[in-house]
Amino acid sequence: MNRRKRMMEDLDQDIRDFIERETQDNIERGVPPEEARYAALRKFGNVTRVKEDAREVWSFVWLEQLWQDVLFGLRTLRKAPGFTAVAVLILALGIGANTAMFSVVDAVLLHPLPYSHPERIVFLWGAPVIDRVPDPKPYGALAVAGWFTHARSFEDTAIYQTGDVNMAGADWPERVKAAQVTSDFFRLLGIQPYGRSFLAQESVPGRDQVAVLSDQLCRRYGAPPDVVGRSVLVNRMPFTVVGVMPAGFTYPGKTQIWMPLPLPWTFAASHISDQAIYFTSIARLRPGVSVEQARDEIIRVAYPASQENSNAASKDFEVKPLREALIANNRGVLWLLLGAVAFVLLIACADVANLLLGRAVAREREMTVRAALGASRWRLMRQTMVETLLLSGLGGLSGLLLATWSLGAIRLLVPSSMPLAAPIRIDGVVLVFTLAVSLASGLLFGLFPSFHASRSDLSRSLKEGGHLDTSDRGLLGHTRSLLTVSEGALSLVLLVGAGLFLRSFARLSEVNPGFNTERLLTAQVTLAEGVYQDSSKRNEFYEDVLQRVAALPGARSVAFTSNLPLSGTVVTTAFRMQVKEQSQQPPPVGDAQFALLTSVSPSYFRTLGIPLLAGRLFEDGDRDGAPKVAIVSESLARAYWGRENPLGKNVSFPGPQPDWREIVGVVGDTRHAGLSAEPSEELYLPLRQSASPVAFLTIRTEGAPPLITAAVRRAVAEVDRNEPLSDFLTMEEHISNSMAPSHFRTVLLGIFAALALTLAVVGLYGVMSYTVSRRTHEIGVRMAMGARPEDVLRLVVGEGFKLTMVAVGIGLIGALALVRSLSSLLYGVRPLDPLTFVAAALALTAAALLATYLPARRATKVDPIVALRYE
């Protein structure tokens, strides 16, 4: 830069020198002195131009010109604050919504899982049927581990099972999510705990009382260095803490404590049924091995004999990339929402393009003058592009701010079932996305005006004093109409989508879950295996708690159940069940049926408000020793006995000994898996004849349920200080949790559709206002010729209406084509729901009419005299 300055000073001196010499030469040639200098100057030519050209040698010209363009662009934008504010706001909404949505997509779908080489980790679930396994014994992990040793697809494998454990808390014992894992688990994921992970010899029963804590759990006891080596009580047994995981690591699920999986692993009842070995594991594929190859191999190894039935066999194993397993069915929804928000951005771009086109007409004269002064077409186009990129840059920055502000709300909205590979935040990837989106939208909306600017005809434009003739206005008008129609059509597609989601959400909220959901407090208890081994001890606990809680003021009715409808954490122990015919033989395995098996205390049906349809409810007398009884749900009765009366029929579970129970009642259906799921076919047993260690306490309260939470905790602590109640939630909270995914997509798509509609209407309003101001003269003439205000109103509104109808037409076609992809996300409403389509079309039309009515009314106020003078 300094050198350049010196060179330019030298140049000045040199040019002066040159001109003096030339003058001198001229004088010597006999030219009169006063003319000699002019002749010299004339010969030299444009001094400034020469200086500019010499300066270019020393500078990055394009950079400087760009800088000039930027400064000029900023000045131009500042001179039109209204335009700038509206354009930046529109872009900020479009880009901000996209940034926010993308930050969710990034956190769930794109961000690599925080494990080493996560692309090679697969989730492996199996339920191999015992008949097909050649030597299933010893059952469980050893058999599975044996298959893994034979399967060459895997570099590393780790089996795990999850559950809850009790740990001492500050006031009350707490339920903590736990996982039992084989010793390779942490190494496989590539995450090392502070301290150490498990040793192979710690997978032996008796030596397995070691634990690794999550960072969050560890903090309750102290800093990791102080906690490692200490002993903690897990289910009342001392475990030595050998390691602490880094913050944020909670795989699988939201695990807080990891313990070795004892081998040989005798499966607990929930992991081995009469028919199959269930296991869950993760494995690291060898490089170059595909998921399909791995699945084929594990089936081949586990079922060496059964080549013929590979179709059925493949159902028993599931091998998926870990990411796929975690994301489950969330992928489609997220891409759908990202697509929807891209529509919003397109509409915003069309809006700004429209605004810029309107301005381009106003700036026609400026551009013409600049062209006349020698600005090249390229330079003019570049100037316009720079201005639009400035706008998009400002829009992007503001959008980023909007997105940052909205992240808090979005984090709350994201359902907990959506697995996050990373926290939802604006990180580098999101910033790059925002930058790219801003640039792309700048290019998109800048395309029209800069093309227009470069195309303008110099002389004609100057002659007309900046006014366009009809043909040109026609072309420009076409572009603007096209943009407006596209905006309307796009927003209609979003409106239809949002409408369908809204209807579906409303339908879902109206679903009768089969019981009364008001003022129902629920909590979970899992009795420690060692202490409550005996079912009579469990029953004592349950009876005692029921008595104490029922005595609390504010508790109207209290019950225990092993399965709580809509809780999301249903213990779904599916059992096979047969109907007793004449024979007393154990029923054959073949014609069994799966049903949800629920143990309840007698007061359960009354507490939840589940209606009795036939027979009787459980009574206090239905206990051990008394005849075994069962109650069936309406749908189970229908599925099994059809029109026959199920009362008095007998059912049993498969096994060596028949275990006959008489059906004494039929109750109404309840929905367990969610409001959108079919009612479960449910078989109820009296808690006193089948006391499960896991139970939900349900309390119908007099007042607001949270009021008695503390009293309930105290009452349970009086029975057993060490058995904590966890997950105190009202039924309404369970329901809103179960509706969270639907809520998430409905709210987001609703916001996007509202944004889209607003932007489209703003666009239409802009175009109509522009049309009216352009046609002031014409309208004035019409009114001078006797047109009434209604005629003018009809004229203008009619034009807007025409555009709207085209938009509605195209939008409906687009929606028809796109809604089919929504069908899996809808409940109780068909994708082609006519009501939604009509309502969306009407909403767009009404909003559009409003947007045209306002400018139209202004048109009727035109004073013919003023209008005629206007030109």
Add this chain to the structure above:
Amino acid sequence: MSTKEQRERIELLQGTLDLLILRTLLLAPAHGHAIAKAIEFRSDDVLQVEQGSLYPALHRLIKRGWISVQDGTSENNRRAKFYRLTASGRRQLEVETSKWDKLAGAIARILRPAETEGES
């Protein structure tokens, strides 16, 4: 300027001016005006140096390091900027000259095949 003059003048090809400046400076350092005059004089006024291109060309050559500029005193005791050929400029002149010779020869062979054959 008359039309005749214009016809006789030849506009310099891109890059040719650079070559001529280097060649001019080979004899002795010179100031801008002298360079222009020298080129015009030595081409019998066929080549006219546009000042509009002379100075940018000089600066281009300085930037590439082929010539340098320094203060000096001219024949009539006036201070002026003198342009001087550098060592690398000298080498460049050789390269450019041989390139030019090849180009000129090639064009000449195409334009007047018989003559060139006769001459060579």
